Amino acid sequence: MPVGQAKVGLLGGVDLGKLELIETQVASNDSFLQFSDIKEDIYNVHLLITDEAKPSTNDHIPNRLRFYESGVLESASVYQSALQFCRADGTFLEINSTAINYINIGIEAGTGTGQTCNSYAYLYNLGDSSKYSFATFHTAARDNGNGNLKSTFGSGVLPQTSTVDGLYLFSAGATTSNIASGTFSLYGIKE
Amino acid sequence: MAGSLEFIKSTTYSGVSSFSITDCFSAKYDVYKVVADDIVTSTQAFLRLRFINSSGTIISTNDYDFADLFLKADATFTQRIYKSVDDIFDFNLSDGSLSGGAGNTIAEIYNPFDTSYTNLSWEASNIYSSTYGVGLKGVGVLKQSTSITGMHFLTNTGTVTSTIKVYGYK
Numbered sequence: 001m002p003v004g005q006a007k008v009g010l011l012g013g014v015d016l017g018k019l020e021l022i023e024t025q026v027a028s029n030d031s032f033l034q035f036s037d038i039k040e041d042i043y044n045v046h047l048l049i050t051d052e053a054k055p056s057t058n059d060h061i062p063n064r065l066r067f068y069e070s071g072v073l074e075s076a077s078v079y080q081s082a083l084q085f086c087r088a089d090g091t092f093l094e095i096n097s098t099a100i101n102y103i104n105i106g107i108e109a110g111t112g113t114g115q116t117c118n119s120y121a122y123l124y125n126l127g128d129s130s131k132y133s134f135a136t137f138h139t140a141a142r143d144n145g146n147g148n149l150k151s152t153f154g155s156g157v158l159p160q161t162s163t164v165d166g167l168y169l170f171s172a173g174a175t176t177s178n179i180a181s182g183t184f185s186l187y188g189i190k191e
Numbered sequence: 192m193a194g195s196l197e198f199i200k201s202t203t204y205s206g207v208s209s210f211s212i213t214d215c216f217s218a219k220y221d222v223y224k225v226v227a228d229d230i231v232t233s234t235q236a237f238l239r240l241r242f243i244n245s246s247g248t249i250i251s252t253n254d255y256d257f258a259d260l261f262l263k264a265d266a267t268f269t270q271r272i273y274k275s276v277d278d279i280f281d282f283n284l285s286d287g288s289l290s291g292g293a294g295n296t297i298a299e300i301y302n303p304f305d306t307s308y309t310n311l312s313w314e315a316s317n318i319y320s321s322t323y324g325v326g327l328k329g330v331g332v333l334k335q336s337t338s339i340t341g342m343h344f345l346t347n348t349g350t351v352t353s354t355i356k357v358y359g360y361k
Contacts, residue, residue: 019196080324082262134316155316155326161291
């Protein structure tokens with residue numbers, strides 16, 4: 001079906017919907033995952049879904065996020081983050097930083113059954129070189145050490161006016177580990 | 192095959208203290224996504240939300256409740272709880288014309304068109320005090336059994352520039 005005719009509905013009004021899948025990656029004991037064609041020139045708002053991610057080391061966070069700026073990975077402590085931690089055993093914490101080298105769009109998970117991290121993260125303004133790149137996120141997970149259901153919600157920012165053209169996901173706790181498993185899907189929200 | 196997030200309307204306003212998006216809610220959808228991005232204000236200001244009913248009236252009576260949490264990168268978080276007020280005051284907090292610091296809000300609006308209360312949840316991100324990141328997570332309700340067809344946005348001070356996009360969940 002010719003795209004032009006589809007856009008004006010001449011062939012039955014086909015609208016493919018405005019949540020457009022850009023790329024899905026399935027982790028298999030990877031030291032990191034990289035999304036390098038995020039179509040930041042097309043979408044001002046992205047959605048990154050983490051589905052059943054597990055770290056290779058217990059109680060590590062399998063989806064810490066960094067940005068590539070014009071192809072260069074930003075790994076300095078220049079990100080800011082603020083999140084609310086909620087756990088089913090009644091533990092609630094505020095966790096924030098004005099100088100951190102990643103944005104935590106996930107929370108600790110484990111290697112055992114059901115010990116997965118699941119989250120969504122909206123990413124804003126990545127392709128706009130005149131604006132900072134923001135994230136808002138919400139997670140649900142179980143780890144190995146405590147085992148209770150826990151959740152976080154919050155936001156992060158790379159306060160630099162730059163073009164973000166790639167995403168870098170890695171697993172870490174006190175040390176780095178691998179992303180043992182999980183499905184990571186990046187979408188664009190189109191007008 | 193049609194997708195499930197369907198675009199309804201987009202409106203961009205520049206340098207105004209208030210603006211409306213009309214006729215964006217209908218019987219076609221029960222749940223809507225509202226994306227407000229590139230929110231820039233002339234000074235540090237809140238972007239406030241009121242709903243518009245099917246008669247075209249902007250609802251400004253004290254029938255809104257909301258609660259939210261400001262998550263600050265540099266300080267203790269702030270809870271805000273308001274009952275029976277005349278708007279959703281905290282739809283976004285913008286730090287003005289800080290270079291690069293355009294804020295964003297994504298909201299889910301539940302059942303606006305049917306004649307029951309209209310509920311919403313939202314999350315936002317921005318910079319405040321010119322330096323620090325801040326997130327915002329909130330819930331709210333308009334306690335009127337009335338059909339809602341649009342939204343009205345206004346600042347508490349200064350002017351705003353933003354693009355608002357409305358989608359329906361199919």
